[in-house]
Amino acid sequence: MLRSRPLLLLLILLALLLAALAASLSLGAVNVPLAESLGVIVRHLAGAPAEPSTADLVIWQIRLPRVLLSVLVGAALAVSGALVQGLFRNPLADPSLIGVSGGAAVGAAIAIVLGGAMGLGNAQWLLPVLAFAGGGAVTALVYRLGVSPLGTSVATMLLAGVAINAMTGACISYLSTVAEDARLRNLVFWLMGSFNAASWPKVLWVAPFTLLILVMIPFVWRGLNALLLGESEARHLGFSVEQLRWRVILVTALAVGAAVAAVGVIGFVGLVVPHIVRLLLGPDHRWLLPCCAVLGAALLCAADLAARMLVQPQELAIGVLTAFLGAPFFLFLIVQRRRGQIHGA
Amino acid sequence: MALDVRNLQFHIGKHSLLKALDLQVKAGECVAVVGPNGAGKTTLFRLLAGEVEPSAGTIQFNGRDLTRWPVAQLARMRAVLPQSSTLQFSFTVREVVAMGRMPHATGRKIDDDIVHEVMQVCDVRKLAERAYTALSGGERQRVQLARVLAQVWQPVADGERLLLLDEPTSALDIAHQIELMQVVRQVCAADIAVLVILHDLNLAARFANRILMLHEGSLIAAGTPEQVLQPDLIECVFNVKTQVIRHPLYGCPLVVS
Numbered sequence: 340m341l342r343s344r345p346l347l348l349l350l351i352l353l354a355l356l357l358a359a360l361a362a363s364l365s366l367g368a369v370n371v372p373l374a375e376s377l378g379v380i381v382r383h384l385a386g387a388p389a390e391p392s393t394a395d396l397v398i399w400q401i402r403l404p405r406v407l408l409s410v411l412v413g414a415a416l417a418v419s420g421a422l423v424q425g426l427f428r429n430p431l432a433d434p435s436l437i438g439v440s441g442g443a444a445v446g447a448a449i450a451i452v453l454g455g456a457m458g459l460g461n462a463q464w465l466l467p468v469l470a471f472a473g474g475g476a477v478t479a480l481v482y483r484l485g486v487s488p489l490g491t492s493v494a495t496m497l498l499a500g501v502a503i504n505a506m507t508g509a510c511i512s513y514l515s516t517v518a519e520d521a522r523l524r525n526l527v528f529w530l531m532g533s534f535n536a537a538s539w540p541k542v543l544w545v546a547p548f549t550l551l552i553l554v555m556i557p558f559v560w561r562g563l564n565a566l567l568l569g570e571s572e573a574r575h576l577g578f579s580v581e582q583l584r585w586r587v588i589l590v591t592a593l594a595v596g597a598a599v600a601a602v603g604v605i606g607f608v609g610l611v612v613p614h615i616v617r618l619l620l621g622p623d624h625r626w627l628l629p630c631c632a633v634l635g636a637a638l639l640c641a642a643d644l645a646a647r648m649l650v651q652p653q654e655l656a657i658g659v660l661t662a663f664l665g666a667p668f669f670l671f672l673i674v675q676r677r678r679g680q681i682h683g684a
Numbered sequence: 685m686a687l688d689v690r691n692l693q694f695h696i697g698k699h700s701l702l703k704a705l706d707l708q709v710k711a712g713e714c715v716a717v718v719g720p721n722g723a724g725k726t727t728l729f730r731l732l733a734g735e736v737e738p739s740a741g742t743i744q745f746n747g748r749d750l751t752r753w754p755v756a757q758l759a760r761m762r763a764v765l766p767q768s769s770t771l772q773f774s775f776t777v778r779e780v781v782a783m784g785r786m787p788h789a790t791g792r793k794i795d796d797d798i799v800h801e802v803m804q805v806c807d808v809r810k811l812a813e814r815a816y817t818a819l820s821g822g823e824r825q826r827v828q829l830a831r832v833l834a835q836v837w838q839p840v841a842d843g844e845r846l847l848l849l850d851e852p853t854s855a856l857d858i859a860h861q862i863e864l865m866q867v868v869r870q871v872c873a874a875d876i877a878v879l880v881i882l883h884d885l886n887l888a889a890r891f892a893n894r895i896l897m898l899h900e901g902s903l904i905a906a907g908t909p910e911q912v913l914q915p916d917l918i919e920c921v922f923n924v925k926t927q928v929i930r931h932p933l934y935g936c937p938l939v940v941s
Contacts, residue, residue: 428772565786567773571735573765575761576835577787622773 341619345661347628352630356637363644365644368651369397373503376402382621393544406535409643409657410636411549413536413612415594417635418552420609421616421628423478425563426587427485427496430614431672434595435606437485437496438477438503443592444530445510446473447675452518456621461487467544475592477503482588532603532658534643541601548597549614553632555590560624567622607665608635614672685747686844686877687732692741694727696931701727704741711844714868716888718757719898720922724881725881726767729850732879733764746843759787762846763832767854770822774815777808777827784834793906798837805867806830807860821855821928829864843900847871849880853887865891890912897921913937914922 341348365373371394379398383389385518423439424432434440446469454465471474481503485496515526528535562583573580598605612635616627639657642664646655687709694702699919702724708714732743743750746761763784771780781803782817785795789796803809806826811819816827829852829913836845849868853861865887872878872893888895889909897905897912899921905912918926924941931938 375839428770430773474718543691561786565783567771567775568780568783569766571733571764572769574735574755575733575759575762576783577756580757618888621779622775 342621345620349630353634356633359637359640360406363640364402366644367402367647369393371398374416375419403535403565404539404542406640407542408537408545409534409640411545412598413471413554413608413635413639414632415549416599416605416608417612417631418628419591419594421613421631422587422591425566425614425624426584428567432496433610435604437481437500438507439474439595440599440604441507442477443474443596444604445507446470446530447600448514448526449513452514452522467597467600471593471596478588478592531656532605533656534602535654545597545601548594552590552594556628559587560628563624587659603658605661607661608639611665611668614637686846688744690742692731693739694731695739701901705903707896709877709879710740711877712872712875713893714891715894715896716892717896717898718882718885718888723898724901725898729881732846739784740900749862756787757842762842763835764848765832765850765852768852769828771816774817776813776903777816778826780813780816781830781834784831785801798834802830802833802837807863822860825855845876847876847878851881851924861887885913890934890939909937
């Protein structure tokens, strides 16, 4: 029913996102009524001086950056997932499964653990740059291995992901044995993924990359649709496949790298969200990509709220939560696929 | 001349897969390429589609070297139907066919009309809202044909149109094989050049204006069906004894084995 009304779905998802935003802002260790939260935000945006109230502190300094960061990261990861799946012509690809997040995490881990030793101190740019480089290198490698002129091999791609994840895991384990205590704690927190350390500076440097991936959508959706037919088919339909491929790899590596650099490894968002949207809407990237952005944002925002609320006064790592929910979903997809193949044969 | 190929050669290492081949296809003409497995049909097809570069020789399309056409412009004049397709996403049949209009900027209204028309022609109208992934092999083949037809359905200012088809009948039942070849003839009549690889000599005999017969990478015979389909030639190339009689209904040669 929604398939013929993509705009309606987008509006429904936007409403969901607003609801998640509102709930996330006002609920938490300290509950702040929504009206009051909005009041704080409006006051700050209007440039009025900060009020010395708890609500002001909680909302403006802690909760708003955290909520915005979850929205930015959720949108970036979900769209990256959809882009990678389109590029690989395979609905089971996900940045965390095929090792892109792992590659970014190794880059980040090197920056955290060895940044000092490299004489770069705690240079702010080092971590994101290495995270991008790691993510980009792995995407290019898996693409080389998994995509041949005969099509994409899911098996090769996922096995390559297993190997790469083992490799990145080993690198990170090694780094954690040589890390100093303070740096080790930093590292561990990173690998589980968390919005706990959200701050305005992080919001400001993730934002451009999320924006970049969103701005890309109008330029790549047609090419990605054609690419689903096959690489040579896309070429015969007049698309420059190489250019499209490198654009997508670059932008996803940047977006995943930025997300990993800001909040650590959060898996399965890029797998689950595009799947849900495809079920509702079909595979047309024109609407798939924007809907993924909105649903990804809403889902991660809600998941972060759950992570904060479930085990109060403690907090679940968001990466742990998404893996708990996402891994069974992935298994379910594999079973579905197998059934489909048996019936289809 | 839509397609003009001179001295085309393709080697891998010392192995020669195609030896000095010449061929021309005019607008409004249907040329069938036949030959046994391993004769070089697929190699020829991939060269003409621009998927591999020739080792020597030239492929001219509308008077210009094939590689010198920008991909977007080429896509408005030439459509290519590969043997099989690997689409794993559940686009509807209508969406797949509409992709054939991607190279053109003719607007929604005209595109919808063309999509409707080609679906009718390829007998896939009933499947329009079905998921491509749920179709049988033969249905998929007809949908893909509809897609490439949509791509070259209208004359364009850029040049003459060309349709390259690689064994379009391989997954079809006999009724749909004939129907498809009739569609191909209809396409030719609209002044489109068609080059089609066929396995079935009798389909080629009935529907092609000219037949090119490949044997071990060489063009061993070229001409009208009557000229090419000779029992001794068929025996030499396909290693099978046949008789060629006149088709009782259509008057074309009929190969009986």
